[in-house]
Amino acid sequence: MIRPIEYIHPEDEAARRNMEAIPGFAAAMKLFMRYYSEQLFHGLNMANKIRLSPKQLPQIYEKLPPICKKLSIKEPEFYLEMSPFPNAYAMGDTRTMITVTSGLLEYLTDEEVSAVIAHECGHIACRHMLYYTMAQLLLQNINNMGLLGDAITPIFWALQYWSRRSELSADRAGAVALGSIERMVEVQIRLAGGPASITKDVNIDEFVKQADYYDTLQDNNWDKFLQNWSILESSHPYAAIRVREILKWGKTEQWQRIKDIVQLEEKGLICPNCNKAVEESWIYCKECGYKLK
Numbered sequence: 001m002i003r004p005i006e007y008i009h010p011e012d013e014a015a016r017r018n019m020e021a022i023p024g025f026a027a028a029m030k031l032f033m034r035y036y037s038e039q040l041f042h043g044l045n046m047a048n049k050i051r052l053s054p055k056q057l058p059q060i061y062e063k064l065p066p067i068c069k070k071l072s073i074k075e076p077e078f079y080l081e082m083s084p085f086p087n088a089y090a091m092g093d094t095r096t097m098i099t100v101t102s103g104l105l106e107y108l109t110d111e112e113v114s115a116v117i118a119h120e121c122g123h124i125a126c127r128h129m130l131y132y133t134m135a136q137l138l139l140q141n142i143n144n145m146g147l148l149g150d151a152i153t154p155i156f157w158a159l160q161y162w163s164r165r166s167e168l169s170a171d172r173a174g175a176v177a178l179g180s181i182e183r184m185v186e187v188q189i190r191l192a193g194g195p196a197s198i199t200k201d202v203n204i205d206e207f208v209k210q211a212d213y214y215d216t217l218q219d220n221n222w223d224k225f226l227q228n229w230s231i232l233e234s235s236h237p238y239a240a241i242r243v244r245e246i247l248k249w250g251k252t253e254q255w256q257r258i259k260d261i262v263q264l265e266e267k268g269l270i271c272p273n274c275n276k277a278v279e280e281s282w283i284y285c286k287e288c289g290y291k292l293k
Helices: 010-020 025-048 064-071 102-107 110-125 129-144 146-151 153-178 181-193 204-216 221-231 239-250 253-266
Strands: 077-081 088-091 097-101
Touching: 010 025, 010 153, 025 077, 025 088, 025 097, 025 129, 064 110, 064 153, 077 102, 088 110, 088 129, 097 102, 097 110, 102 110, 110 129, 110 153, 110 181, 129 153, 153 181, 153 239, 153 253, 181 204, 181 239, 204 239, 239 253
Parallel strands: 077 097
Antiparallel strands: 088 097
Protein backbone atom coordinates (compact mmCIF):
# COMPACT_ATOMS: atom_id res chain seq x y z
CA MET A 1 0.00 0.00 0.00
CA ILE A 2 1.33 3.41 -0.95
CA ARG A 3 0.76 5.90 1.85
CA PRO A 4 -0.21 9.54 1.18
CA ILE A 5 2.91 10.74 2.98
CA GLU A 6 4.86 9.36 0.03
CA TYR A 7 3.21 11.69 -2.50
CA ILE A 8 1.77 14.71 -0.68
CA HIS A 9 3.24 17.89 -2.16
CA PRO A 10 5.53 19.65 0.35
CA GLU A 11 3.82 23.01 -0.19
CA ASP A 12 0.48 21.38 0.68
CA GLU A 13 1.91 20.02 3.93
CA ALA A 14 3.51 23.34 4.88
CA ALA A 15 0.35 25.38 4.23
CA ARG A 16 -1.78 22.92 6.22
CA ARG A 17 0.54 23.10 9.22
CA ASN A 18 0.39 26.89 9.17
CA MET A 19 -3.41 26.79 9.32
CA GLU A 20 -3.48 24.19 12.07
CA ALA A 21 -1.18 26.37 14.15
CA ILE A 22 -4.13 28.75 14.68
CA PRO A 23 -5.54 27.86 18.15
CA GLY A 24 -8.90 26.06 17.93
CA PHE A 25 -9.01 26.27 14.13
CA ALA A 26 -9.22 22.56 13.32
CA ALA A 27 -11.65 21.74 16.15
CA ALA A 28 -14.05 24.53 15.14
CA MET A 29 -13.97 23.45 11.51
CA LYS A 30 -14.66 19.82 12.39
CA LEU A 31 -17.58 20.71 14.69
CA PHE A 32 -19.21 22.88 12.03
CA MET A 33 -18.75 20.19 9.40
CA ARG A 34 -20.21 17.39 11.48
CA TYR A 35 -23.36 19.12 12.70
CA TYR A 36 -24.19 21.33 9.75
CA SER A 37 -22.45 20.93 6.43
CA GLU A 38 -22.28 17.15 6.02
CA GLN A 39 -25.93 16.62 6.91
CA LEU A 40 -26.97 19.47 4.64
CA PHE A 41 -24.97 18.22 1.66
CA HIS A 42 -26.10 14.64 2.11
CA GLY A 43 -29.75 15.68 2.13
CA LEU A 44 -29.41 17.98 -0.87
CA ASN A 45 -27.50 15.38 -2.85
CA MET A 46 -30.04 12.63 -2.17
CA ALA A 47 -32.94 14.91 -3.05
CA ASN A 48 -31.58 16.65 -6.11
CA LYS A 49 -28.91 14.49 -7.77
CA ILE A 50 -28.65 10.91 -8.99
CA ARG A 51 -26.74 8.67 -6.59
CA LEU A 52 -24.58 6.29 -8.60
CA SER A 53 -24.31 2.65 -7.56
CA PRO A 54 -24.07 -0.88 -8.99
CA LYS A 55 -27.81 -0.59 -9.65
CA GLN A 56 -27.83 3.03 -10.84
CA LEU A 57 -25.86 3.91 -13.98
CA PRO A 58 -23.28 1.20 -13.21
CA GLN A 59 -21.19 2.13 -16.26
CA ILE A 60 -20.29 5.36 -14.47
CA TYR A 61 -20.19 3.97 -10.93
CA GLU A 62 -17.80 1.13 -11.80
CA LYS A 63 -14.98 3.64 -12.31
CA LEU A 64 -14.94 4.42 -8.56
CA PRO A 65 -14.24 1.14 -6.65
CA PRO A 66 -10.88 0.28 -8.27
CA ILE A 67 -9.61 3.80 -7.61
CA CYS A 68 -10.67 3.62 -3.96
CA LYS A 69 -8.94 0.27 -3.62
CA LYS A 70 -5.71 1.65 -5.08
CA LEU A 71 -5.74 4.61 -2.69
CA SER A 72 -6.92 2.50 0.28
CA ILE A 73 -9.94 4.69 1.06
CA LYS A 74 -13.55 3.92 1.90
CA GLU A 75 -15.87 4.50 -1.03
CA PRO A 76 -17.47 7.95 -0.88
CA GLU A 77 -21.07 8.57 -1.87
CA PHE A 78 -21.04 9.12 -5.62
CA TYR A 79 -23.45 11.49 -7.38
CA LEU A 80 -24.29 12.73 -10.88
CA GLU A 81 -25.38 16.35 -11.25
CA MET A 82 -26.98 17.93 -14.31
CA SER A 83 -24.80 20.84 -15.39
CA PRO A 84 -23.39 21.84 -18.80
CA PHE A 85 -20.08 22.77 -17.14
CA PRO A 86 -17.41 20.04 -16.91
CA ASN A 87 -16.78 19.79 -13.18
CA ALA A 88 -16.28 17.41 -10.28
CA TYR A 89 -15.91 18.05 -6.59
CA ALA A 90 -15.62 16.28 -3.26
CA MET A 91 -17.33 17.37 -0.04
CA GLY A 92 -17.63 16.18 3.54
CA ASP A 93 -15.28 14.89 6.20
CA THR A 94 -16.57 11.88 8.14
CA ARG A 95 -19.18 11.38 5.38
CA THR A 96 -17.45 11.97 2.05
CA MET A 97 -19.23 12.65 -1.23
CA ILE A 98 -18.02 13.04 -4.82
CA THR A 99 -20.11 14.67 -7.53
CA VAL A 100 -19.46 14.65 -11.28
CA THR A 101 -21.46 16.75 -13.70
CA SER A 102 -23.15 15.63 -16.89
CA GLY A 103 -21.01 18.20 -18.70
CA LEU A 104 -17.85 16.46 -17.52
CA LEU A 105 -19.04 13.06 -18.78
CA GLU A 106 -19.93 14.52 -22.17
CA TYR A 107 -16.72 16.55 -22.47
CA LEU A 108 -14.04 14.01 -21.48
CA THR A 109 -13.22 10.47 -22.58
CA ASP A 110 -13.85 7.57 -20.19
CA GLU A 111 -10.15 7.44 -19.29
CA GLU A 112 -10.08 11.17 -18.59
CA VAL A 113 -13.20 10.91 -16.42
CA SER A 114 -11.43 8.21 -14.41
CA ALA A 115 -8.50 10.60 -13.93
CA VAL A 116 -10.84 13.28 -12.58
CA ILE A 117 -12.46 10.79 -10.18
CA ALA A 118 -8.99 9.65 -9.08
CA HIS A 119 -8.05 13.28 -8.40
CA GLU A 120 -11.14 13.79 -6.22
CA CYS A 121 -10.46 10.53 -4.38
CA GLY A 122 -6.95 11.86 -3.89
CA HIS A 123 -8.33 14.66 -1.74
CA ILE A 124 -9.91 12.02 0.50
CA ALA A 125 -6.73 9.91 0.63
CA CYS A 126 -4.66 12.99 1.56
CA ARG A 127 -7.13 13.90 4.34
CA HIS A 128 -7.93 17.22 2.73
CA MET A 129 -11.66 17.01 3.14
CA LEU A 130 -12.26 19.06 6.29
CA TYR A 131 -10.42 22.16 5.09
CA TYR A 132 -11.19 21.55 1.43
CA THR A 133 -14.94 21.58 2.06
CA MET A 134 -14.74 24.71 4.21
CA ALA A 135 -12.71 26.45 1.51
CA GLN A 136 -15.43 25.69 -1.04
CA LEU A 137 -18.19 26.81 1.30
CA LEU A 138 -16.51 30.13 2.00
CA LEU A 139 -15.75 30.64 -1.70
CA GLN A 140 -19.47 30.33 -2.46
CA ASN A 141 -20.80 32.35 0.46
CA ILE A 142 -18.30 34.85 1.87
CA ASN A 143 -19.61 37.76 -0.20
CA ASN A 144 -23.05 37.27 1.37
CA MET A 145 -21.85 37.12 4.98
CA GLY A 146 -21.65 40.86 5.66
CA LEU A 147 -19.46 41.91 8.58
CA LEU A 148 -18.75 38.30 9.49
CA GLY A 149 -17.40 37.76 6.00
CA ASP A 150 -15.11 40.76 6.40
CA ALA A 151 -13.89 39.46 9.75
CA ILE A 152 -12.96 36.01 8.46
CA THR A 153 -11.49 37.14 5.14
CA PRO A 154 -7.89 36.42 6.30
CA ILE A 155 -8.96 32.85 7.20
CA PHE A 156 -10.64 32.55 3.81
CA TRP A 157 -7.48 33.65 2.01
CA ALA A 158 -5.40 31.19 4.06
CA LEU A 159 -7.79 28.36 3.14
CA GLN A 160 -7.66 29.26 -0.54
CA TYR A 161 -3.86 29.45 -0.45
CA TRP A 162 -3.74 25.96 1.06
CA SER A 163 -6.46 24.70 -1.33
CA ARG A 164 -4.38 25.65 -4.38
CA ARG A 165 -1.48 23.62 -3.01
CA SER A 166 -3.71 20.70 -2.03
CA GLU A 167 -4.65 20.33 -5.70
CA LEU A 168 -1.04 19.47 -6.49
CA SER A 169 -1.18 16.59 -3.99
CA ALA A 170 -4.50 15.37 -5.40
CA ASP A 171 -3.00 15.37 -8.91
CA ARG A 172 -0.19 13.17 -7.60
CA ALA A 173 -2.70 10.87 -5.90
CA GLY A 174 -4.60 10.56 -9.16
CA ALA A 175 -1.40 9.54 -10.91
CA VAL A 176 -0.76 6.94 -8.20
CA ALA A 177 -4.28 5.51 -8.56
CA LEU A 178 -3.97 5.23 -12.35
CA GLY A 179 -0.25 4.53 -12.55
CA SER A 180 -0.02 7.35 -15.09
CA ILE A 181 1.30 10.91 -15.03
CA GLU A 182 0.21 11.39 -18.65
CA ARG A 183 -3.48 10.88 -17.90
CA MET A 184 -3.45 13.69 -15.33
CA VAL A 185 -1.73 15.98 -17.83
CA GLU A 186 -4.33 15.19 -20.49
CA VAL A 187 -7.17 16.28 -18.22
CA GLN A 188 -5.56 19.68 -17.59
CA ILE A 189 -5.00 20.17 -21.32
CA ARG A 190 -8.66 19.38 -22.02
CA LEU A 191 -9.92 21.73 -19.31
CA ALA A 192 -7.60 24.50 -20.49
CA GLY A 193 -8.22 24.30 -24.23
CA GLY A 194 -11.08 22.00 -25.19
CA PRO A 195 -11.95 18.35 -25.81
CA ALA A 196 -9.60 15.81 -27.39
CA SER A 197 -11.00 16.51 -30.85
CA ILE A 198 -9.35 19.95 -30.58
CA THR A 199 -6.43 19.49 -28.17
CA LYS A 200 -5.12 15.95 -28.76
CA ASP A 201 -2.08 17.34 -30.61
CA VAL A 202 -1.19 20.07 -28.11
CA ASN A 203 2.57 20.48 -27.64
CA ILE A 204 2.99 19.79 -23.92
CA ASP A 205 6.49 21.30 -23.76
CA GLU A 206 5.20 24.58 -25.18
CA PHE A 207 2.33 24.58 -22.68
CA VAL A 208 4.80 24.10 -19.81
CA LYS A 209 6.81 27.06 -21.12
CA GLN A 210 3.70 29.19 -20.51
CA ALA A 211 4.00 28.36 -16.80
CA ASP A 212 7.66 29.37 -16.86
CA TYR A 213 6.75 32.62 -18.59
CA TYR A 214 4.03 33.27 -16.02
CA ASP A 215 6.69 33.14 -13.32
CA THR A 216 8.60 35.95 -15.03
CA LEU A 217 5.53 38.19 -14.72
CA GLN A 218 6.33 38.42 -11.00
CA ASP A 219 9.81 39.85 -11.42
CA ASN A 220 8.91 43.22 -9.90
CA ASN A 221 6.73 44.07 -6.91
CA TRP A 222 3.84 45.57 -8.88
CA ASP A 223 3.52 42.67 -11.28
CA LYS A 224 3.84 40.23 -8.39
CA PHE A 225 1.01 42.05 -6.59
CA LEU A 226 -1.21 41.90 -9.69
CA GLN A 227 -0.64 38.18 -10.27
CA ASN A 228 -1.15 37.30 -6.60
CA TRP A 229 -4.31 39.41 -6.45
CA SER A 230 -5.73 37.71 -9.53
CA ILE A 231 -5.57 34.27 -7.88
CA LEU A 232 -6.17 35.30 -4.26
CA GLU A 233 -9.70 33.90 -4.07
CA SER A 234 -9.15 30.96 -6.41
CA SER A 235 -9.26 27.43 -5.00
CA HIS A 236 -7.24 25.92 -7.86
CA PRO A 237 -3.85 26.74 -9.39
CA TYR A 238 -3.71 27.54 -13.08
CA ALA A 239 -3.65 24.62 -15.53
CA ALA A 240 -0.17 25.32 -16.91
CA ILE A 241 1.23 25.37 -13.38
CA ARG A 242 -0.42 22.05 -12.56
CA VAL A 243 0.93 20.41 -15.71
CA ARG A 244 4.45 21.63 -14.98
CA GLU A 245 4.30 20.43 -11.36
CA ILE A 246 3.03 16.92 -12.13
CA LEU A 247 5.52 16.48 -14.99
CA LYS A 248 8.35 17.65 -12.73
CA TRP A 249 7.30 15.07 -10.13
CA GLY A 250 7.13 12.44 -12.85
CA LYS A 251 10.89 12.79 -13.34
CA THR A 252 11.74 12.11 -9.69
CA GLU A 253 12.99 8.89 -8.14
CA GLN A 254 10.01 9.09 -5.78
CA TRP A 255 7.53 8.70 -8.65
CA GLN A 256 9.55 5.98 -10.36
CA ARG A 257 9.59 3.96 -7.13
CA ILE A 258 5.83 4.46 -6.65
CA LYS A 259 5.17 3.49 -10.28
CA ASP A 260 7.18 0.29 -9.80
CA ILE A 261 5.15 -0.55 -6.68
CA VAL A 262 1.88 0.11 -8.53
CA GLN A 263 2.93 -2.26 -11.31
CA LEU A 264 3.91 -4.95 -8.80
CA GLU A 265 0.59 -4.51 -6.97
CA GLU A 266 -1.29 -5.05 -10.21
CA LYS A 267 0.56 -8.35 -10.60
CA GLY A 268 0.01 -9.29 -6.93
CA LEU A 269 3.77 -9.19 -6.31
CA ILE A 270 3.88 -6.68 -3.43
CA CYS A 271 3.40 -7.37 0.26
CA PRO A 272 0.35 -5.38 1.48
CA ASN A 273 1.90 -5.15 4.95
CA CYS A 274 5.47 -3.94 4.37
CA ASN A 275 5.28 -2.80 0.71
CA LYS A 276 8.24 -4.97 -0.25
CA ALA A 277 8.43 -6.99 -3.46
CA VAL A 278 7.53 -10.67 -3.13
CA GLU A 279 7.66 -13.71 -5.38
CA GLU A 280 4.60 -15.52 -6.66
CA SER A 281 5.60 -18.77 -4.96
CA TRP A 282 5.89 -17.25 -1.46
CA ILE A 283 3.25 -18.14 1.12
CA TYR A 284 4.68 -15.70 3.68
CA CYS A 285 6.53 -12.44 3.08
CA LYS A 286 10.21 -13.05 3.83
CA GLU A 287 10.62 -9.42 4.90
CA CYS A 288 7.89 -9.15 7.55
CA GLY A 289 6.30 -12.60 7.84
CA TYR A 290 2.87 -11.48 6.58
CA LYS A 291 0.73 -14.34 5.23
CA LEU A 292 0.28 -13.82 1.50
CA LYS A 293 -1.90 -16.82 0.67
